[in-house]
Amino acid sequence: MTIAGKQSDDLAPGTLNSILKQAGLKKQGTFMRYAIVIENAGTNFSAYVPDLPGCVATGATPADAERSIVEAIELHLEGMRRDGAPIPAASSHVEYVEIAAIDDRASG
Numbered sequence: 001m002t003i004a005g006k007q008s009d010d011l012a013p014g015t016l017n018s019i020l021k022q023a024g025l026k027k028q029g030t031f032m033r034y035a036i037v038i039e040n041a042g043t044n045f046s047a048y049v050p051d052l053p054g055c056v057a058t059g060a061t062p063a064d065a066e067r068s069i070v071e072a073i074e075l076h077l078e079g080m081r082r083d084g085a086p087i088p089a090a091s092s093h094v095e096y097v098e099i100a101a102i103d104d105r106a107s108g
Contacts, residue, residue, distance in 0.1 A: 034073060035092040038065050050092040052076055 038047045045062050047069035049055045057072040059065030080087055 032077075032087075032090055034090045035094045036066070036069050036073075038062050038069075047072075049073060049076075051088050051090050 034049050034051055036047055036049055038045055041058070044058050044060055045065040047057045047059070047065040049069065049072075052073065055069070055072050055076040057065060057068035059068045077087055
């Protein structure tokens with residue numbers, strides 16, 4: 001990587017991401033894509049990541065919960081890296097299936 005015109009590979013983990021984040025940029029080609037689940041929890045919305053056990057967040061709206069879980073994922077992965085834990089690959093697959101509602105079924 002090049003910082004201020006000088007080749008450097010001695011940055012602490014997360015430093016480049018921190019610099020890019022402050023500049024409003026993202027490192028090219030290093031994105032991970034995790035499935036998230038957002039559920040209505042009655043008075044708010046909760047979110048979790050099936051591939052990252054323990055990574056949870058809440059928000060007043062689904063959009064708030066989504067923003068919160070993105071931040072939670074970043075913090076979760078940062079902690080895992082700091083602890084030397086392996087980062088799990090995204091492996092969950094999300095699909096929707098359509099099931100006839102009870103009221104729509106023909107009576108027998």
